[in-house]
């Protein structure tokens with residue numbers, strides 16, 4: 001697609017992220033879960049959001065259900081489509097972070113290049129990569145949606161971990177293996193790790 005060069009954003013008079021953070025009395029950040037299907041990304045995101053809500057934080061989760069059925073409903077699972085999926089998600093997330101909202105994304109985001117793109121769009125200081133490192137064997141045993149079974153039978157192409165790659169992050173902000181930690185433990189680890197990042201300092 002050709003780039004439109006006749007666009008002149010007006011930023012000077014607009015309220016800043018810091019104004020909105022002050023209003024909300026919180027600091028915004030991007031918590032980016034990555035991991036295999038069934039590793040526990042959505043479960044962790046939901047539990048973390050509930051705990052943050054209890055503590056008075058404004059949050060927003062972006063995950064497959066609200067993105068792949070809406071803004072990205074024209075995308076599949078080829079490498080190019082996954083890249084476009086994550087690019088749009090990162091752009092949308094950036095808007096949420098700029099609103100002062102603690103933003104939580106739960107996507108496989110399978111390659112280092114894809115996550116690097118997201119990091120660059122969102123900004124490296126705001127991007128907290130959480131690797132949900134639950135082993136493939138455990139994810140496959142859980143097979144929450146029956147997709148691994150189908151992928152093994154060859155009924156789903158390009159399935160992450162089976163017939164498409166997953167590259168583990170080299171230096172994640174945090175790594176959680178949900179086959180070793182209960183949900184409660186995992187949320188506690190997450191809360192402790194992000195506490196200082198989201199605390200408003202007047």
Ligand SMILES: Nc1ncnc2c1ncn2[C@@H]1O[C@H](COP(=O)(O)OS(=O)(=O)O)[C@@H](OP(=O)(O)O)[C@H]1O
Nearest residue numbers: 037038064077082085107108109110157158159160
């Ligand atoms: N081929 C293939 N590979 C992987 N996953 C597949 C595939 N086809 C459908 N699904 C379902 O789509 C969910 C992953 O979507 P994502 O947007 O997170 O994927 S990606 O980041 O673009 O790689 C994933 O959901 P989660 O289980 O929540 O991860 C699957 O349920």
Ligand SMILES: Nc1ncnc2c1ncn2[C@@H]1O[C@H](COP(=O)(O)OP(=O)(O)O)[C@@H](O)[C@H]1O
Nearest residue numbers: 036037038039040041042043144178181182183
């Ligand atoms: N400690 C744990 N943390 C998170 N999920 C767990 C844990 N133990 C078991 N599970 C189960 O694993 C499954 C993870 O599924 P889901 O959160 O949808 O993963 P993903 O979003 O990565 O595909 C859920 O059925 C959840 O109940």
